[in-house]
Amino acid sequence: MxxxxxxxxxxxxxxxxxxxxxxxxxxxxxxxxxxxxxxGTALKHGSVFQLSVAVILSAQCTDAMVNIVARELFKKLKSPEDFAAVPQGELEKLIYSTGFYRAKAKNLRAMAKALLEKHDGTVPKTMGELVKLHGIGRKTANIILSEGYGIAEGxxxxxxxxxxxxxxxxxxxxxxxxxxxxxxxxxxxxxxxxxxxxxxxxxxxxxxxxxxxxxxxxxxxxxxxxxxx
Missing domain, CATH: 1.10.1670.10 (Helix-hairpin-Helix base-excision DNA repair enzymes (C-terminal))
Known part of the structure; x- marks a missing residue:
């Protein structure tokens, strides 16, 4: 008992x-x-878009490693336009150290293209729109909303x-x-x-x-x- x-x-x-x-x-x-x-989040970022990239890279990877990779990555690729245009193989090399680099590169390019085609290049501010983007689930969407926009949806x-x-x-x-x-x-x-x-x-x-x-x-x-x- x-x-x-x-x-x-x-x-x-x-x-x-x-x-x-x-x-x-x-x-x-x-x-x-x-x-x-x-x-707050340990992921270093200068914009909501960079935060979105960082949270995708953080899957099965430490924040410390993401920050190391992102520092160099964001010197070369700064906007959704850059990520949408970069070749898959080149992006894979840039994010290799975060692990699962093929899937992450594919998701990052697809996310960037979706932002340009459907959201005028801006990261959306609702859970429903965020989880439709490649590489973003409810957990990462919550981080983007909270850390990027100060919105508490979950x-x-x-x-x-x-x-x-x-x-x-x-x-x-x-x-x-x-x-x-x-x-x-x-x-x-x-x-x-x-x-x-x-x-x-x-x-x-x-x-x-x-x-x-x-x-x-x-x-x-x-x-x-x-x-x-």
């Missing part, structure tokens, strides 16, 4: 009232905001957000879509754009996948998974 109660508590189940869970989620976010006052869920959301008991979800819905139900819309950056920073530095540093964690008093690893 004790084990079952512990499991329910960990997952934010019926033993924890919804209002208490909302309060705990808000408290956790407030603590992380104080700990990480600068928590919460970008990556591996760090998924891991911390489950450990903190904010979601039982197995998919990014379910976890996003759970987080959106717990947190006010004005905070949605900050969740990804905050949980990424905490996930990288403290709540790591293996051997999380629970003793050092500022959330260990309100985290149902603390010291369970």
């Amino acid at each position: 004790a084990r079952m109660e512990s499991k329910n508590k960990k997952l934010g189940g019926s033993s924890e009232a919804k209002n208490a869970l909302v309060e705990r989620a808000g408290k956790a976010l407030a603590i992380l905001k104080r700990l990480y006052p600068c928590h 919460i970008a869920v990556d591996t760090h957000v998924k891991r911390l959301s489950v450990r903190l008991g904010f979601s039982r979800g197995k998919t990014p879509e379910r976890i996003e819905r759970d987080l959106m139900a717990l947190l006010p819309k004005k905070d949605w754009g900050e969740v990804n950056g905050l949980l990424i920073m905490h996930g990288r530095g403290v709540c790591t996948a293996r051997k999380p540093k629970c003793a050092e964690c500022v959330l260990n008093r309100i985290c149902p998974s603390a010291f369970m690893f």
Whole structure:
């Protein structure tokens, strides 16, 4: 019985009232905001279009490597026109170090052409339009909207957000879509754009996948998974 109660508590189940869970989620976010006052995307960019390119390159690649590649890439290719015109093979060489370079090059060229043909060369400002572009899914669209336009339409869920959301008991979800819905139900819309950056920073530095540093964690008093690893 004790084990079952512990499991329910960990997952934010019926033993924890919804209002208490909302309060705990808000408290956790407030603590992380104080700990990480600068928590925007680590991807370097000078425009919303460059941000869109960077998030496509970031799939299965570290932000640090994307920034290294993008620094040289944006010296040669600066606009949708440039990306639409560059030969596939040349673009592959420029982004090779980010991995999956053939698919990424294909998506970047197709995205740039779509922007020119359907959006006057401008990155759209709605989720519906963004996810129709090659290489952009809901997670990357959320980042573009939040970081590029200051629009909160959802919460970008990556591996760090998924891991911390489950450990903190904010979601039982197995998919990014379910976890996003759970987080959106717990947190006010004005905070949605900050969740990804905050949980990424905490996930990288403290709540790591293996051997999380629970003793050092500022959330260990309100985290149902603390010291369970």
